[in-house]
Amino acid sequence: MAPKNEITVEWQEDYSTGIAKLDEQHKTIISYLNEFNALAMSDDKRAISAILIKLLGYTLTHFLDEEISMYAARYTEFEKHRNEHNRFFFELRSLYIKFEGGNNSRLVCAEIASTLKEWFITHISDTDKKYGPFLASLEP
Amino acid sequence: MSSNPESAMTLQMPKLEWTDEYAIGISTFDNQHKVLFEFINDLRDIMMSKRTNLKAVDKTFLSILDYTLTHFLEEEIFLYKISYPNFNRHKKDHDNFIREVKDLYVRFKAGEGGNRIICAEITAILTEWIQGHIMKDDLEYAKFASENGVSL
Ligand SMILES: [Fe+2]
Ligand SMILES: [Fe+2]
Ligand SMILES: [Fe+2]
Numbered sequence: 001m002a003p004k005n006e007i008t009v010e011w012q013e014d015y016s017t018g019i020a021k022l023d024e025q026h027k028t029i030i031s032y033l034n035e036f037n038a039l040a041m042s043d044d045k046r047a048i049s050a051i052l053i054k055l056l057g058y059t060l061t062h063f064l065d066e067e068i069s070m071y072a073a074r075y076t077e078f079e080k081h082r083n084e085h086n087r088f089f090f091e092l093r094s095l096y097i098k099f100e101g102g103n104n105s106r107l108v109c110a111e112i113a114s115t116l117k118e119w120f121i122t123h124i125s126d127t128d129k130k131y132g133p134f135l136a137s138l139e140p
Numbered sequence: 141m142s143s144n145p146e147s148a149m150t151l152q153m154p155k156l157e158w159t160d161e162y163a164i165g166i167s168t169f170d171n172q173h174k175v176l177f178e179f180i181n182d183l184r185d186i187m188m189s190k191r192t193n194l195k196a197v198d199k200t201f202l203s204i205l206d207y208t209l210t211h212f213l214e215e216e217i218f219l220y221k222i223s224y225p226n227f228n229r230h231k232k233d234h235d236n237f238i239r240e241v242k243d244l245y246v247r248f249k250a251g252e253g254g255n256r257i258i259c260a261e262i263t264a265i266l267t268e269w270i271q272g273h274i275m276k277d278d279l280e281y282a283k284f285a286s287e288n289g290v291s292l
Binding site for chain 2 (some may be wrong): 044048056057060064067068071072082086090093094095097098100101102
C-alpha cells in the first residue's frame with residue numbers, strides 16, 4: 001500500500017458500475033495510480049518504469065475485458081467506448097516513451113500523474129458507469 | 141472430402157519463415173522479430189490442427205499481444221532517442237496494429253463467426269502485417285540509424 005498524501009485517489013461507492021469483476025479491476029487500477037504517484041517525484045527511475053509497465057499491461061487487459069463484455073452484449077455505445085480506450089492507451093504509450101527516452105523525467109512524471117488521475121476518474125465515473133445497467137441486466 | 145471455406149483459408153497461409161530479407165541489422169530487434177514469427181507460427185499450427193484448441197489460441201494470442209507491446213515500446217524508445225524523423229508515423233503504425241489486434245481478440249472472445257474462421261483471419265492478418273512492417277518500416281529506421289552512426 002502506498003502512503004497517503006494529497007494526490008491519493010480513493011475508491012468511492014459512487015464509482016461502482018454494478019459489475020463486481022470490473023469494479024475490482026478499477027480498484028486495482030486506482031492502487032497502481034497511487035503507487036505511481038508515491039514514486040513520481042523520486043529519483044528511482046527503475047521503480048517508476050516498473051510501475052508504468054505494470055499499469056500499461058493491466059490497463060490493456062482491463063480494457064479488453066470491458067470491450068469483450070460490451071461487444072458480446074451488443075452494447076450500443078461499444079464503439080465510442082472502445083475508441084476512448086484506444087485514444088487513452090496510445091497517449092499513455094507516448095508518455096511512457098517520453099519518460100524512457102527523454103531527459104526530463106521529472107516533468108514527464110508530473111504530466112503522467114495528472115493525465116492518469118484526470119482520465120481514469122472521469123472515465124470510470126462517467127463512461128464506465130453507463131455500461132453498468134446494460135451489462136447488469138445480462139448478468140447470470 | 142471437405143471443401144469448406146475454412147480449410148481453403150488455411151491452405152493459403154504459408155508458415156512464416158525467417159530469411160535474411162527480414163534482417164534489419166540491429167540484433168536485439170531482429171531477435172524480437174524472430175520470436176514474433178514463432179508465436180505467429182504457433183498460432184497457425186494450433187489453428188490448423190483438426191480440432192482447434194480454443195484455450196491454446198487464447199493463450200498464444202495474449203502472448204503475441206503482450207510481446208508485441210513490449211517490442212513496440214523498445215523500438216519506439218530507441219526511435220525517440222535518436223530523433224528519428226518518422227517517429228510519429230512509425231508509432232502510429234504500431235498503434236493501428238494494436239487497435240486491430242485488440243478488435244480481433246474481442247471478436248474471438250465474444251465467440252463471433254465460428255472460431256475457426258476468426259482464427260484463420262487472425263493468423264492471416266498478423267502474418268501479412270508483420271512481413272510488410274519489418275521489410276518496409278523497420279528497415280527504414282534501421283537505415284536511418286546506420287547512416288547516422290547511431291546504435292542501440
Ligand atoms: Fe474501466
Ligand atoms: Fe472503460
Ligand atoms: Fe516497428
